[in-house]
Amino acid sequence: MTNFFEGIAPIRYEGPQTGNEFAFRHYNPDEVVLGKTLKEHLRFAIAYWHSFAWEGGDPFGGQTFQRPWFGEGMDLARHKADVAFEMFTILGAPYFCFHDADMRPEGDSFTENTRNLQEMTEYLGQKMEQTGTKLLWGTANLFSHRRYMAGAATNPDPDVFAFAAATVKTCIDATHQLGGENYVLWGGREGYETLLNTDMGRERQQAGRFLQMAVEYARKIGFEGTILIEPKPQEPTKHQYDFDVATVYGFLKDFGLEKEVKVNIEQGHAILAGHSFEHELALARELGIFGSIDMNRNDYQSGWDTDQFPNNVPETALAYYEVLRAGGFTTGGTNFDAKLRRQSLDAQDLILGHVGGMDVCAAGFKAAAAMLEDGKLEAARAERYAGWDSPEAKAMLEGGLDGIAAQVVEQGLNPQPRSGRQERLENLVNRYV
Amino acid sequence: MTNFFEGIAPIRYEGPQTGNEFAFRHYNPDEVVLGKTLKEHLRFAIAYWHSFAWEGGDPFGGQTFQRPWFGEGMDLARHKADVAFEMFTILGAPYFCFHDADMRPEGDSFTENTRNLQEMTEYLGQKMEQTGTKLLWGTANLFSHRRYMAGAATNPDPDVFAFAAATVKTCIDATHQLGGENYVLWGGREGYETLLNTDMGRERQQAGRFLQMAVEYARKIGFEGTILIEPKPQEPTKHQYDFDVATVYGFLKDFGLEKEVKVNIEQGHAILAGHSFEHELALARELGIFGSIDMNRNDYQSGWDTDQFPNNVPETALAYYEVLRAGGFTTGGTNFDAKLRRQSLDAQDLILGHVGGMDVCAAGFKAAAAMLEDGKLEAARAERYAGWDSPEAKAMLEGGLDGIAAQVVEQGLNPQPRSGRQERLENLVNRYV
């Protein structure tokens, strides 16, 4: 046991009225809703990077956190893992997620990186066994090192493509070894700073082939988890290719991967793309590519990725409502891609940020489940489109414009609009949240 | 002859030094660049709606323009057409574009709308013959009338779908009759105000089928022009389905239309979607769906569609550079989807807005052509990706992650980044603009 979280006992559910800030008020892991426990529904995961690797820097200032595990070498990497698993246990989080670079020291070569990754994979495997924490997904950090400054898969230099491809191989291996339920690709540098030096067509082909290779390799070694792409419109690059769910869908279609690859949708990335979180979730569901979520919140008025913990139950409820309409998570889950504000220096803050986030998610989820069970919202939706269920309407879709035009003339059709009832439905939602 | 533009002679090219504000300084229609005249390259079109139908209102104020053709009835519609064609002639614009609702009076029924449309189509046909002005594209206004408030193709009421489909039939007919080179669909109401009352999956299917029908009908009657979709992310609706080029591409793929339908890209819509104009143009080119452009400018700092005349040559040059890289326009052209500011009350303003816009486009186009001819930018781009032309790089794309990883280890690959030279390329561009 490290002493980093000294004095903080495992977080328990105490109900809405508790005055204890180190308790859950809404997240009771064993509470059964819609036939499953909240733990099974929400599938919370903790992100290794924000909580254990990020040092608190921003574009105008350096490190604010002072963690005993910061620094180089395998010993510190193991110490970091010790603390991480202590936090997973304190929070009762069933899952975690990692990038290779979060959990292994950076080496001087691919070979050294691989060795470090393998050693740490062994170590994490032991911790997982000891604690029961599972791996939601693994991923490769193909954006922080300067070699990737102009892209990984989409780099103008084929050697960088090769380095990235080799690295993804090792990360799929590690994810598979640890029983990861998904493997994620986020293309933080797959985009451009300026069109002037960019061959977008070529880069798109590279990215498509790279993704195909990742899928082929994963299947070849028997990895049965889901392969996920995480859309983001920009930042760090001026434009990122995996802009949003709709863009990723067209890309997958082009490379024949729409049945193989799904999306990991992040609230903050949705916002930066000009969409609501629930829009992206609903669209992914309709396109058949909904996979998992990165839960956080972006300040609507900051034009960069703020990765804050969620704290607005009404918004979270709308997101989980779309998740539930998609049938809930299968291999996916709720990963907190959220970081403390850089002024939140204390170990307690790290715990409380997650406690608050988990509670907000649980409260939102329960509201969403109640809305779905009550069925009023879905009944109103169905009623609005009821006209399309008639045989005439269906027949119309089989015909052509000229036939329809003839019918419009013949019937003297002059359709009158009906109220969309938005405020009424918003009031209805407010009954649950 | 009406007397609306009294005293304004046809605009002639007088060169950059002229002090005459009613002359072109850059647009010499007969100037030959890259083997064609500027007139043939730019294919300018005037939009009927902004110049002749819009009354100057905004969300906080009503009509500011007082035009003698405002009002109801066929006589005024003909008067409007007279003035419009006088303006086309004064400007020497080879093309124009229209919505049905711009040029025919609104009737009380589909039948009356159709009759009005047919009469005005006849009248416009005569004007076209007299003046030599051609039709770049026609389209149906499926967004202004209250019946479309909840969508046209995507309406929850199949009767509205029918009314819209019938209307599109008549507009394709009119466009075909007038020899239009393209037919455009802009889905101003194909989207939603709130997800709460929306069945996005259903609406997407409706929209897909609607588009297929439009293509089928156009081909059936022998229309050989291009069918174009015009992307826009939002406004008037909170979310529009044809968000941007990438979104439209995925949609077309889904409905098997990616060879049949192309995009009409508007600068202002690109901006509202968080993209640069040149990004959307380049992406459409790479996806094989580049069609035509709606030229205007959006104030980067107003969150709504400002539809101003273009006035920044360096920006226009970057746009035409991507058009030229796509091989230039075929059936497409440069449509001014631009309107006067509502304080620009005078007939002179209407002419001068277009004169300025045409000049900015011509200057930008000539700069783009010179950049392309000189080849320095393309040489730099090619050099940056030269590594990918090697047989080894190509072979790598045929292989798998494990083979690549073995090679990285064996070769001790450690790629070093090379400068992206953005500032240098920006300086290079500034030599031409």
Added chain:
Amino acid sequence: MTNFFEGIAPIRYEGPQTGNEFAFRHYNPDEVVLGKTLKEHLRFAIAYWHSFAWEGGDPFGGQTFQRPWFGEGMDLARHKADVAFEMFTILGAPYFCFHDADMRPEGDSFTENTRNLQEMTEYLGQKMEQTGTKLLWGTANLFSHRRYMAGAATNPDPDVFAFAAATVKTCIDATHQLGGENYVLWGGREGYETLLNTDMGRERQQAGRFLQMAVEYARKIGFEGTILIEPKPQEPTKHQYDFDVATVYGFLKDFGLEKEVKVNIEQGHAILAGHSFEHELALARELGIFGSIDMNRNDYQSGWDTDQFPNNVPETALAYYEVLRAGGFTTGGTNFDAKLRRQSLDAQDLILGHVGGMDVCAAGFKAAAAMLEDGKLEAARAERYAGWDSPEAKAMLEGGLDGIAAQVVEQGLNPQPRSGRQERLENLVNRYV
């Protein structure tokens, strides 16, 4: 009695569990919180314009609402008033607000406008007496008519200034006559479309003098209400002079009006200026110019003024928390500057939009009051700044940089940062909302 709201009984408080959508779930007007009833605290007002004058148009479509009172003439204006006061009564709203143009027909001259205004003022006075509804504030519409297209007070034409000034006189008269508790100025056209034709210095002087005149006149006739400016950054104009609270403050200081004039802060305008609503409220409080609020919500991702009904209790709670920290409203109140979505066609929607908004405000207010009463948030804030209460800290502020530098050296001062505890405080807030 008109029959517009036929079948809708006055809205009563039935508590959170009611299934009746035509009842309040949170707004119990007689509930006492912090020593006053909710009715006295919240001081709800209904806006005449959105509910009774707006026809449902947007930049791409016309009228969607079909109200029996739409049209010209005094009879329809009276009918509109009848319906309006019926709605005030159904909702139990103690106040309303109006622009002259909302409630009187537009005349052909200032004289006719004035006569119409006077007649309608009489009529409204009677309705107020009959129903007990009071006037929160009146204002002049100096932005819709084309004469104001280039500004009212800031118009380049002094005749427009004169017309606007005369109009404000009549509106102050009407407000005074009706016992209005405030008079508001919103400068929708006081700004510019382009700097190229604008003399910003001159326009600022005009605006300052105009405001002084309004204050002078109001005092001269014995109006004791508060004069309020309503900031907004843009829309309709590209730039509006009363950009935000901080900007208005500098303007008031310049014209010696910071003791005479306060601000009416609108949620949606705050958002468009890049601020949170609570920021603007807190800043106004600290500057001593907090007056009243226009309650609504702006879609964070639409770049225009969406004027929706509030529906997020956690956000509303933060706003009322700042109102309470300012001591609550004195002459101000909660005016719903919110409009139905244009698809919400029915009379029921009009009622339900307000019922939902009032409930959300009441729930937010009660949460804010509980937070303030509990005192935990204020205790944490006070503790964070406690160091400044020491005599040494206070003395430091009396000194100079050189003295401080000497002390820093002498004491070897090396201050260590302390956690800002943001997540903890956010969790705390979530206990109340």
Added chain:
Amino acid sequence: MTNFFEGIAPIRYEGPQTGNEFAFRHYNPDEVVLGKTLKEHLRFAIAYWHSFAWEGGDPFGGQTFQRPWFGEGMDLARHKADVAFEMFTILGAPYFCFHDADMRPEGDSFTENTRNLQEMTEYLGQKMEQTGTKLLWGTANLFSHRRYMAGAATNPDPDVFAFAAATVKTCIDATHQLGGENYVLWGGREGYETLLNTDMGRERQQAGRFLQMAVEYARKIGFEGTILIEPKPQEPTKHQYDFDVATVYGFLKDFGLEKEVKVNIEQGHAILAGHSFEHELALARELGIFGSIDMNRNDYQSGWDTDQFPNNVPETALAYYEVLRAGGFTTGGTNFDAKLRRQSLDAQDLILGHVGGMDVCAAGFKAAAAMLEDGKLEAARAERYAGWDSPEAKAMLEGGLDGIAAQVVEQGLNPQPRSGRQERLENLVNRYV
């Protein structure tokens, strides 16, 4: 001589036609415009931080630049200075600007920081003498070190205020010693992350007193340069107190400093605040607080501070036009607060970024000067407001609302709007750029 810029000769003016990318095409320092040389007008300054201290990191990636002077200790600091002054000389830049933290090593205490600063001040003084480069302004970095994470002047801990105050004293001393013509304060951490833990009123008082102390101290030691505040709305903090020019003005008025302190306006900061650069310049001029500019460009579609080199002549021209209308620079100048893209790794990029920026500024400036000399734009502006020059209009401003109303009635005033001619004026501007 270091060998960092080996092979790069001093940049000379060779005229627009030159094919040499290491030459000026527009910036001829000795060219006389409006009675002064371009060198005297533009007063170019190079920023120490971006070019010599920034390592190429962004929120998702680390250092990309590898400079021989990176690291700790005085020797490297001197090496950095050697390279910096070589660059100033190669570019022929008459000025530079610095933060203390850019040019001196960070020490373990205030005393060590001060000693390092003093030594480096000596060293820089010698370099300045040798090269003739002068100091446009100095400033203190009160945002990068973790002690400032919650603000400097506005910190909840008075010890941090003290440390910051002492640091500003040493930076004013250094600036004074080096003959700096201005002293700048940018409050990168003077703002908040969350209102929940913030006492905005208290912090505002602290900031006001801090600024007064800085002014008092500067005057006490005989510093005659201008004290400048640099507005920015957000980033790094969620909200920064010096939001924009209008906000700073109100703040200065409140603390009686509006005659003592001016503003240093940055293009990118103006954009982030929702303003055009020229708006901020014009407003500062009208308020009498225009001081200096930080020239750069922000990507309009990236929501963070991109600090790119300017490259759009039409935009730069509009900015310098406002500078010229303010009478040009006195103690201020054109500081390039611009950094290379992190992929621009080479020494050549550093030179070429500045060469391009200086050329764009020179071209823009000459266009602005020509516009002003020709006088057409100012004539149109004056004509638009000519009505206000009449004695009647002036008299009206002396009167009251009731008098004006009487006159409006008597004269039957019904003002007709006149065209604002925006497109015409935009065309006019395009003649010069």
